[in-house]
Amino acid sequence: MLRLLNIEYHKLRYSKSSKVLIATYFILITFIALIASIEFKFGGVQFRVADQGIFNFPYIWHFNSYIAAILKLFLAIVIVSMVSNEYSNRTIKQNLIDGLSKKEFIFSKFLTVVSFAFFSTIFLFVVSLILGLSFSDYTEFSIIFSDLEYLLAYFIKLTGFFAFCMFLGILVKRSAFALGFLFVWWILESIARGVMEYKLFRDSNIAENIAQFFPLESMSLLVKEPFSRLNIIQSAATQLGSEFSKDYGVYWYQLLIVMAWIAIFVYLSYFLLKKRDL
Amino acid sequence: MNTILRLNNLTKKFGPVTAVKDLSFSIEKGNVYGILGPNGSGKSTTLGIVLNVVNKTSGDFQWFDGTQSTHEALKKVGAIIERPNFYPYMTAAQNLKLVCKIKNVSPDKIDEKLDLVGLLDRKDSKFRTFSLGMKQRLAIGSALLNDPEILILDEPTNGLDPQGIHQIREIITRIAADGTTILLASHLLDEVEKVCTHVVIIRKGEKLYSGPVDQMNASFGFFELKAANEEKLLALLHAHPAFGKVIQKGEIITAFLEEPLEPEALNTYLFEKGLTLSQLVKRKESLEEQFLLLTNEMSV
Known part of the structure; x- marks a missing residue:
């Protein structure tokens, strides 16, 4: 396993574009901290975002994993190109001739995917911890380390998304087309969902129940949007006479759905590679 | 005799086209083999099958004594097929280091092999800056990193200029002189004639002859x-x-x-x-x- 990771690391470390994208990704995560400095005047009242409780424990785990997940596209580009470049440089052929098995090839890519997700999670944990300790109103130990399931959800979500990217890279073999396909897939999912929601199953939650099994939808459900959970939004809504009653939790069956997709994507990648003549 | 590779009734179909038809032959240690055949006769497909990159339709093949999986066996083989494939953004030495990691051999021999193919002074140049002849020589160096039991070369002089062809031939002759088993696929007859002791001739995926070069015809001259x-x-x-x-x-x-x-x-x-x-x-x-x-x- 270490040998496979070492091989992938060797391939990535000399690639300038991969290094730049990975660095950008991690730097941008730290830029979440910059939100704290957003200040503006609102009808004569000084308004500081950091004071609105977004960096309060344990809410910060939810908020940061949601925001950081948006940046996953940077790593997605790295993953798609590290897979499809093996096709365009025809190095996959040489790798196999040199004695890497097809199983090992897929496994080495998947290990890289998992380690990207893992290091993102660790990094996010550290950044959030520092941010929280400097801005949170509550710093009791038990509060700091509650709601950590958002980080687990974040990890699974990234792994799932990257596994999808890896599969697309192998399926399409060209990085630009693979990313395009990802976008098309996202549109298709939205259309399918829309059709079900507004045409087929009006006034019931069947559409939602089906859509939660879609790959991208299931990943996005893992960490739901955190904004409507903020006090300020909640109170504004109450004043307007409406009430948000949304479930922000992370559920085991949602994790399970995404994990099933991960297994499917890895298996399909292997299946494709095995069947293909290079 | 030590059999390195044995093919039994190997067949490969691409849709309706049969690229390799019921092909059987074996490669013994210490000989220099040439696979001869016109373009499109199934040489590269045959090599692709035994090198794990093309799936066979039927038949089977066996590396060494057949106790190892193909990819383990390939770690003891050095092969280049068609064009040299390396990572363009890595230098020659970095590319070879990666091959060492895949083959699980120590990187000590990189300089030695680069020297053998005359690229030691360019070891820190990026692969993408190499000429085709240099790329091909790097590929041969890379195939030799594990001191392979057999070296497989598919059309090694294709697309090279006369100097490049000459350099590659010299390298091959030198390697053959060391006693390494070589399997050389080519459509260039004089190339095969110059270095090979044995030939396998195929046409349209079928074997016409396999055996020593001088017994090819029952001719008395x-x-x-x-x-x-x-x-x-x-x-x-x-x-x-x-x-x-x-x-x-x-x-x-x-x-x-x-x-x-x-x-x-x-x-x-x-x-x-x-x-x-x-x-x-x-x-x-x-x-x-x-x-x-x-x-x-x-x-x-």
């Missing part, structure tokens, strides 16, 4: 003769039981043997009959002539 009295010479040749076909082309008379005959014996025979020759040469068919003979025979 031919004489090229010249004499002042051509008519008498022709008559004498037709009367001699050892000769079959006799062809006259300009001043030279070519007489093909149907049984062994030494030049001395022929000279004595003609002299005794009162004919003196101005030229007497005994030759064997070149690989090219044999190859054409064989492919024509089979197509009739």
